[in-house]
Amino acid sequence: MALPGAVFANSIGGSVLNSTNSNTVPRHRAYDDDYIKKAADTAIFTAKNNGASYCDFRLSNFRSQNVSTREQIIQSIRDNENFGFAVRVIIDGTWGFASSSTFSEDEVVRITKIACTIANANKSIQRNKVELAAVPVYNETWKTPIKKNAFEVSIDEKVNFLFGVNEKAKSLGADYCSSFIWAVNEWKYFASSEGSYIKQDLHRIWSAFDITVVDKETGNFESRDSFTAPIGKGYEYVEEYDYMKDIEEAVEHTRMKQKAPSVQEGKRDIILDSNHLWLTIHESCGHPTELDRALGYEANYAGTSFMTTDKLNKLQYGSNVINIRGDRTQKDGLATRGFDDDGVKTTEWDLIKNGKFVGYQTTREMARFIGENASNGCAYADSWDHFPIQRMPNVSLQPGEKKLSLKDLIADTEDAIYIKGSGSWSIDMQRYNFQFTGQEFWEVKNGKIAGMLKDVAYQGNTVDLWNSCDAVCDKTEYKLGGSFFCGKGEPGQVSPVSHGSSPARFRKVKILNTSKEAGE
Amino acid sequence: MILNENEAKNLLTKVLSYSKADSASASLEGNNTYNIRFARNSISTNGFSDGLSVRISSSIGKKTGSVSTNKFDEASLKNAVKMSEDIARVSPDNKEFMPPLGSQTYLNAVNFSENTESLKGEDRSQKISYIIDKSVSSDVTSAGYMEDEVTFIAIQNTSGLFAYNKASMAKLSSTVRTNDGTGSGRFERNYVDVNKIDGNSVADWAIGRSKLSVNPGEIKPGRYTVILEHAAAADMLNLCIDFMGSREADEGRSYFSKKGGGTLIGEKIADDKVNIYSDPADVNAPSVPFTGSGEPMNRVVWFENGVLKNLHRNRYWAEKTSQPAMPYPSNIIMQGGTKSVDELIAESEDAVLVTRFWYIRTVDPKTMLLTGLTRDGVFEIKNGKITRPVKNFRFNESPMNILKNIITLGSSEKAVGAETDDYPIYVPAMKVANFNFSSLSDAI
Numbered sequence: 002m003a004l005p006g007a008v009f010a011n012s013i014g015g016s017v018l019n020s021t022n023s024n025t026v027p028r029h030r031a032y033d034d035d036y037i038k039k040a041a042d043t044a045i046f047t048a049k050n051n052g053a054s055y056c057d058f059r060l061s062n063f064r065s066q067n068v069s070t071r072e073q074i075i076q077s078i079r080d081n082e083n084f085g086f087a088v089r090v091i092i093d094g095t096w097g098f099a100s101s102s103t104f105s106e107d108e109v110v111r112i113t114k115i116a117c118t119i120a121n122a123n124k125s126i127q128r129n130k131v132e133l134a135a136v137p138v139y140n141e142t143w144k145t146p147i148k149k150n151a152f153e154v155s156i157d158e159k160v161n162f163l164f165g166v167n168e169k170a171k172s173l174g175a176d177y178c179s180s181f182i183w184a185v186n187e188w189k190y191f192a193s194s195e196g197s198y199i200k201q202d203l204h205r206i207w208s209a210f211d212i213t214v215v216d217k218e219t220g221n222f223e224s225r226d227s228f229t230a231p232i233g234k235g236y237e238y239v240e241e242y243d244y245m246k247d248i249e250e251a252v253e254h255t256r257m258k259q260k261a262p263s264v265q266e267g268k269r270d271i272i273l274d275s276n277h278l279w280l281t282i283h284e285s286c287g288h289p290t291e292l293d294r295a296l297g298y299e300a301n302y303a304g305t306s307f308m309t310t311d312k313l314n315k316l317q318y319g320s321n322v323i324n325i326r327g328d329r330t331q332k333d334g335l336a337t338r339g340f341d342d343d344g345v346k347t348t349e350w351d352l353i354k355n356g357k358f359v360g361y362q363t364t365r366e367m368a369r370f371i372g373e374n375a376s377n378g379c380a381y382a383d384s385w386d387h388f389p390i391q392r393m394p395n396v397s398l399q400p401g402e403k404k405l406s407l408k409d410l411i412a413d414t415e416d417a418i419y420i421k422g423s424g425s426w427s428i429d430m431q432r433y434n435f436q437f438t439g440q441e442f443w444e445v446k447n448g449k450i451a452g453m454l455k456d457v458a459y460q461g462n463t464v465d466l467w468n469s470c471d472a473v474c475d476k477t478e479y480k481l482g483g484s485f486f487c488g489k490g491e492p493g494q495v496s497p498v499s500h501g502s503s504p505a506r507f508r509k510v511k512i513l514n515t516s517k518e519a520g521e
Numbered sequence: 522m523i524l525n526e527n528e529a530k531n532l533l534t535k536v537l538s539y540s541k542a543d544s545a546s547a548s549l550e551g552n553n554t555y556n557i558r559f560a561r562n563s564i565s566t567n568g569f570s571d572g573l574s575v576r577i578s579s580s581i582g583k584k585t586g587s588v589s590t591n592k593f594d595e596a597s598l599k600n601a602v603k604m605s606e607d608i609a610r611v612s613p614d615n616k617e618f619m620p621p622l623g624s625q626t627y628l629n630a631v632n633f634s635e636n637t638e639s640l641k642g643e644d645r646s647q648k649i650s651y652i653i654d655k656s657v658s659s660d661v662t663s664a665g666y667m668e669d670e671v672t673f674i675a676i677q678n679t680s681g682l683f684a685y686n687k688a689s690m691a692k693l694s695s696t697v698r699t700n701d702g703t704g705s706g707r708f709e710r711n712y713v714d715v716n717k718i719d720g721n722s723v724a725d726w727a728i729g730r731s732k733l734s735v736n737p738g739e740i741k742p743g744r745y746t747v748i749l750e751h752a753a754a755a756d757m758l759n760l761c762i763d764f765m766g767s768r769e770a771d772e773g774r775s776y777f778s779k780k781g782g783g784t785l786i787g788e789k790i791a792d793d794k795v796n797i798y799s800d801p802a803d804v805n806a807p808s809v810p811f812t813g814s815g816e817p818m819n820r821v822v823w824f825e826n827g828v829l830k831n832l833h834r835n836r837y838w839a840e841k842t843s844q845p846a847m848p849y850p851s852n853i854i855m856q857g858g859t860k861s862v863d864e865l866i867a868e869s870e871d872a873v874l875v876t877r878f879w880y881i882r883t884v885d886p887k888t889m890l891l892t893g894l895t896r897d898g899v900f901e902i903k904n905g906k907i908t909r910p911v912k913n914f915r916f917n918e919s920p921m922n923i924l925k926n927i928i929t930l931g932s933s934e935k936a937v938g939a940e941t942d943d944y945p946i947y948v949p950a951m952k953v954a955n956f957n958f959s960s961l962s963d964a965i
Binding site for chain 2: 157
């Protein structure tokens, strides 16, 4: 079979660059743009010759560096680089996908043919033919706007920083302290048979600590995680965050928690801080507004959604102060990028408007199921050997329009529990029934913080909770939280995602005493 | 990519020949993996992955650095080895550094099947085709997943250790929902040998369960006698083992810590019928007979007649506390009785049958309190019979309370829970008293 020119041959213009001894040069830089483009064109050519109506080629390099410590001990220093490519084809409305970690001319042809063979083998059990929403052709490059590349900061500097964190915690009275810095660089090249060629260089970082205080005599121990957030930034995040203040508060508040009274169960108002609320948003709004879930594509793994398509533009999901947007362009967001893994330019849109459910997260394959002509750019694969599926954009609660600080909100509250930090979380497979705990629980009485509580969990139903929200603080209180590891799909994939919010108040929520729940 | 033992040894020897460190180890992992996913009674995504990667750990004195790569040309391998040494060099001493192990003896592995390795595309399609066709003719909607793979792992170090294991795994699962959205059934199976998956039979069972569970009624949340089917019991057991770290217990921050110091090893903390052990060579739940660092995995008893016998600990903690090293187990086996689930139902006057759990998370490590939900069929049992389907519950319960409150154990089988993934677990169905359902869920 003829190829479109002798791809991979140095004489054609592409070249394999000399490998370098530098530790900081990522793998993909061994290949120049012409070389990679010719590989992509080979895959597309081969796919078309084997009957494909669509083909995309994705070359990816996933780098991660994780430095983990405990007290003055290094638990691990790991530097990972995972490089490979995938070819995705559609033949007669059926997907075929294959991937390899060996990047060579012969392998691109072999893998493309396997993808076509798989598509042909599965046609007989295909009852719903794949149709992709239209997308413009792009030839662009996009990069996370970082100030300081974490991979260019020495291991030594990172270890010393973390040892400093742990030492500070110990000196203040923590019995144990662990901490880590985790940096990720995701480089992707996407090309499709429709003519797009897109290159992206994405960065994110997560740095956190946790402390434990133990009373061996009573067997009572309590822990507290840092209030840092994983974020779409470079090493500047580590340098800008006020770790010392967080450590001081963590130790002081954990000791207070050991002696705090156990909460009285019953219905109480709650105020959720941004460093807690992000996870509530993630679980109770981010996931149920995924269109693939609502349609049943995740029924066997991540679950379905109570927010089915018949409820779109009808369901009063929350009170009228609730406005939640999907946004893959949000500053510092973990899901922020220029293009998704379908080659769709990213955007922002309403999911919940004045409390009403008005939008879903979509991919090119899913958009047509709700009558949309275009995807809102939510396809993502967490590795070169995984099929891109619909993943969550940054999903954020919009700040209240009226001036309202956290201090104002507490002052306006008669009796409530103010919850900070994310603890345990669990929600059912359709996203109705949830139960969350936190890191710190503060009792609010007559407009003031009255003291700390422990053993607190709150439980309820998604729609009831969001409809009970009567106040969201203004934009001066807005912060991002997020996760590196939102799980979905088979084989399992993780995706990074941020959620912004200002603190918000919810009325008459069911509070549980976790100690009593354990039968203590 | 699958390398045989000789190929792996040659490649690892080459990698380690580049080492200038005081000691080094290298591990290779490769896979050939096929998957097919289906939903809405139709194929959705699929794929083939051919992977090979190497991890190099270099130690200079008590400083260690690790690097992994999946590029195997000579320059890249040399660079990876050098980079691991550079990381080690700039690292401070690791006070918990343990020197690499020398040559080891391992149990004979039983975790590979040629039937799985030789599976063809049409074999996969046939298994899924049955589920889809039967779902369509039964007026229900199925979603599911099939994956089969051959993998290998090989480890070598500069102290003479070499370990190699080639493994296979085939898994099939499907969630079946009734078209009115009020009923759900689910099965999940994974075996080393694909021929052990009787896909047609379990698909029929799941379709039956989906229909049996339609239009659930309500039971007031509270404490009930429950029959946990195998998948539900597997989750509780797996999560219990997670908590059984020796170090945390010794440090006073675990359920297994004793007030005033020490641990609960040697104390009777579960029902007499609780016998739990690990054994990679057990054909009911075969696993790799060594750890990622080449430490042998042997038979270990965790509970014997309700008495806690062991907690897992790494080599450093073992040496520091003068206790035997006990790696995190590569499988879990709990001895059961002889009764089937149907027999457990038949002998129950008043109980709730729980098919599976979902989204289980730790609420409080002090009490090992877990929260999660039931799914894919909860049923009221009265006078030895299923009387009606009931709504799903959120539970708040500790796996240790379950092991204390066992009434009867059914027969054991290989089971896959909501949180167990591919971890091999062989577990009995359990009839348990006083299980805490906290609230109702409308989810199906």
